[in-house]
Amino acid sequence: MLEFDGLRKxxxxxxxxxxxxxxxxxxxxxxxxxxxxxGKTTTMRIALGLARADAGEVRWKQQPVDLELRRRIGYMxxxxxxxxxxxxxxxxxYFGRLHGMNTAAARKSAxxxxxxxGLGERSKDALEKLSLGNQQRVQLAAALVSNPDVLILDEPxxxxxxxxxxxxxxxxxxxxxxxxxxxxSSHQLDLVERLCDAVGILAGGKIVASGTVGxxxxxxxxxxxxxxxxxxDGRWARELGYVRVDSDRDGEVLLQLDDxxxxxxxxxxxxxxxxxxxxxxxxxxxxxxxREAVAA
Amino acid sequence: xxxxxxxxxxxxxxxxxxxxxxxRMTSSHIVGLVARREILTRLKDKGFIVSSIFIIVLIMGSVxxxxxxxxxxxxxxxxxxxxxQYFSAAIEEQADALGLDAEVTEYDxxxxxxxxxxxxxxxxxxxxxxxxxxxxxxDDALGAAISGxxxxxxxxxxxxxxxxxxxxxxxxxxxxxxxxxxADAADEKGLVAFVSILLLYTLLIxxxxxxxxxxxxxxxxxxxEVLLAAVKPWQLLAGKIIGLGVLAFAQLLIICAVGLGGAxxxxxITVPGAAIATVVQVLGWFVLGFTLVAALFxxxxxxxSRQEDLQTVLLPMTLILVAALVxxxxxxxxxxxxxxxxxxFVPALSTMVMPVRVATGSxxxxxxxxxxxxxxxxIVAVVRIGGRIYSGALLGKxxxxxxxxxxxxxxxx
Numbered sequence: 001m002l003e004f005d006g007l008r009k010x011x012x013x014x015x016x017x018x019x020x021x022x023x024x025x026x027x028x029x030x031x032x033x034x035x036x037x038x039g040k041t042t043t044m045r046i047a048l049g050l051a052r053a054d055a056g057e058v059r060w061k062q063q064p065v066d067l068e069l070r071r072r073i074g075y076m077x078x079x080x081x082x083x084x085x086x087x088x089x090x091x092x093x094y095f096g097r098l099h100g101m102n103t104a105a106a107r108k109s110a111x112x113x114x115x116x117x118g119l120g121e122r123s124k125d126a127l128e129k130l131s132l133g134n135q136q137r138v139q140l141a142a143a144l145v146s147n148p149d150v151l152i153l154d155e156p157x158x159x160x161x162x163x164x165x166x167x168x169x170x171x172x173x174x175x176x177x178x179x180x181x182x183x184x185s186s187h188q189l190d191l192v193e194r195l196c197d198a199v200g201i202l203a204g205g206k207i208v209a210s211g212t213v214g215x216x217x218x219x220x221x222x223x224x225x226x227x228x229x230x231x232x233d234g235r236w237a238r239e240l241g242y243v244r245v246d247s248d249r250d251g252e253v254l255l256q257l258d259d260x261x262x263x264x265x266x267x268x269x270x271x272x273x274x275x276x277x278x279x280x281x282x283x284x285x286x287x288x289x290x291r292e293a294v295a296a
Numbered sequence: 297x298x299x300x301x302x303x304x305x306x307x308x309x310x311x312x313x314x315x316x317x318x319x320r321m322t323s324s325h326i327v328g329l330v331a332r333r334e335i336l337t338r339l340k341d342k343g344f345i346v347s348s349i350f351i352i353v354l355i356m357g358s359v360x361x362x363x364x365x366x367x368x369x370x371x372x373x374x375x376x377x378x379x380x381q382y383f384s385a386a387i388e389e390q391a392d393a394l395g396l397d398a399e400v401t402e403y404d405x406x407x408x409x410x411x412x413x414x415x416x417x418x419x420x421x422x423x424x425x426x427x428x429x430x431x432x433x434x435d436d437a438l439g440a441a442i443s444g445x446x447x448x449x450x451x452x453x454x455x456x457x458x459x460x461x462x463x464x465x466x467x468x469x470x471x472x473x474x475x476x477x478x479a480d481a482a483d484e485k486g487l488v489a490f491v492s493i494l495l496l497y498t499l500l501i502x503x504x505x506x507x508x509x510x511x512x513x514x515x516x517x518x519x520x521e522v523l524l525a526a527v528k529p530w531q532l533l534a535g536k537i538i539g540l541g542v543l544a545f546a547q548l549l550i551i552c553a554v555g556l557g558g559a560x561x562x563x564x565i566t567v568p569g570a571a572i573a574t575v576v577q578v579l580g581w582f583v584l585g586f587t588l589v590a591a592l593f594x595x596x597x598x599x600x601s602r603q604e605d606l607q608t609v610l611l612p613m614t615l616i617l618v619a620a621l622v623x624x625x626x627x628x629x630x631x632x633x634x635x636x637x638x639x640x641f642v643p644a645l646s647t648m649v650m651p652v653r654v655a656t657g658s659x660x661x662x663x664x665x666x667x668x669x670x671x672x673x674x675i676v677a678v679v680r681i682g683g684r685i686y687s688g689a690l691l692g693k694x695x696x697x698x699x700x701x702x703x704x705x706x707x708x709x
């Protein structure tokens with residue numbers, strides 16, 4: 001387990017992280033969401049030893065993360081950075097070796113990654129000669145080259161075209177399958193929703209929501225019941241004393257219950273007013289969960 | 297938080313990567329990796345290679361220049377036909393006293409002597425001891441030597457004619473008491489020391505710049521963030537200093553070997569032992585000086601984020617080196633003066649002043665030891681304090697980091 005435990009950090013009087021705690025399990029893909037400046041990058045940099053927490057610690061397998069453990073972490077910083085004039089395969093090899101690989105293993109891993117990314121032909125080119133998209137791929141390769149036990153990726157999908165997103169997602173899925181916990185931050189919530197097992201939402205330096213997407217949905221306070229009765233107006237619903245109608249359009253009614261246990265009563269009332277073609281709890285999107293969590 | 301979903305089948309707490317080939321990451325291994333990258337990168341860098349060759353050529357050029365100046369102790373060729381007895385020996389003797397190396401050839405008659413002058417085989421021809429043939433004008437020193445020789449011989453002849461023994465003309469021999477017995481040898485050592493500190497200065501500035509540029513490059517490209525996630529700042533600093541140090545030392549060795557070889561071959565120096573001792577001493581001081589300068593330049597480089605801002609922060613360091621060079625040249629002229637003595641102990645300045653003092657003056661062994669100890673203490677201090685500034689400043693973003701802020705900044709573990 002990769003555990004973030006009670007992280008606290010302030011720059012001057014500006015409190016950036018206020019008791020941030022969450023856990024990423026092996027093989028879990030954890031999406032880290034939050035508005036700009038919410039503290040995602042600071043949290044990740046603390047895990048990598050690039051910033052020091054005022055309180056709290058990050059643990060991997062119950063051990064506080066030190067330099068030794070950090071070598072087993074693949075990291076992609078928010079601000080991309082590699083040696084502009086160094087041939088890409090050489091720098092990947094260098095990073096592999098800095099993370100403890102022997103020369104042969106680092107060389108092999110670097111070539112395999114570049115070939116997998118369709119950059120095999122460019123491996124001897126200096127990084128600066130590659131397009132920005134390809135530089136982004138190399139940056140990711142630098143995080144993956146040492147076959148890390150943990151992946152911490154800061155906005156790995158930003159700047160990638162849809163093909164790049166799919167390739168990266170496939171690569172991460174494979175790592176995940178091997179039991180690697182993957183923590184990545186993103187503000188592309190649709191992507192997080194699609195890829196992640198678990199989500200943490202950071203706002204104002206606090207984790208305001210954390211859990212699997214399913215758990216977050218269940219926890220959603222303003223859950224809506226969606227009932228569709230073709231050709232009906234929503235009067236049948238408004239006449240019920242125990243619901244609040246949020247919207248009523250073309251026979252589709254979205255309503256909230258004061259007591260969620262009375263959903264079956266709503267169904268009975270709906271069936272009495274006409275042929276019900278849809279009845280169910282509406283799945284809130286991550287965007288909605290996010291908005292509500294951040295607003296709370 | 298509760299159990300994660302969808303990961304039950306593969307939640308083993310270890311990943312399935314093969315780690316059998318992994319290397320134990322000792323500090324020396326990491327420093328070695330960093331140093332190796334520095335060396336390989338520089339060797340592939342055309343700018344570095346071109347500048348290196350330029351420096352080597354520059355230093356060689358200055359050696360050749362010295363050779364030309366030294367070989368100004370000119371030699372002349374003189375022809376004679378007729379003239380008094382012992383004439384040729386007298387000319388050689390007189391010329392030698394005037395610092396000329398005269399080679400005298402006897403010709404059978406005036407016309408062959410004239411031809412020799414015209415074909416520039418000889419500089420002058422003396423006919424019958426009373427006229428001199430030259431192409432354009434007679435060299436002053438050579439003229440003095442010739443007339444000295446004629447006068448001397450004529451006087452001796454006249455005295456002999458009067459019955460006076462020529463013995464009376466034996467010059468009073470002067471007892472020369474040299475206050476600096478090995479003055480010549482000291483001059484040679486001084487020359488070697490001068491060329492060496494010039495070389496030292498050039499290489500220190502050159503490699504100092506390269507180190508600082510390398511540090512800024514890592515900051516500007518933000519690769520530093522990836523590096524420091526796996527490497528301690530001091531390991532990075534040490535790797536850079538050692539990597540570029542190896543290159544600088546190799547360059548210095550090449551220049552010294554070729555320069556010393558050339559100087560011996562061209563007779564600029566005739567006491568190779570002393571010159572080699574001076575060179576070895578300079579090499580030792582170079583190692584100390586390089587470590588200090590490299591650390592200082594690296595720390596300065598860490599304070600800025602753009603190459604454009606680099607020269608501003610490097611200026612004070614560059615001025616220290618210029619001061620050291622000036623003081624070293626001054627020390628060469630007055631090696632036993634107070635200024636030379638004091639500055640030869642001041643760390644950083646001592647790198648250049650002390651070798652000059654040792655080469656040209658008299659230095660007690662304890663003075664060298666003291667200067668080395670002071671230098672080592674400074675290196676330790678700079679590496680420790682500078683290392684903190686370096687690590688504090690490395691992750692600082694944008695513009696210029698103040699030293700105080702860097703020291704106060706979060707230290708990366």
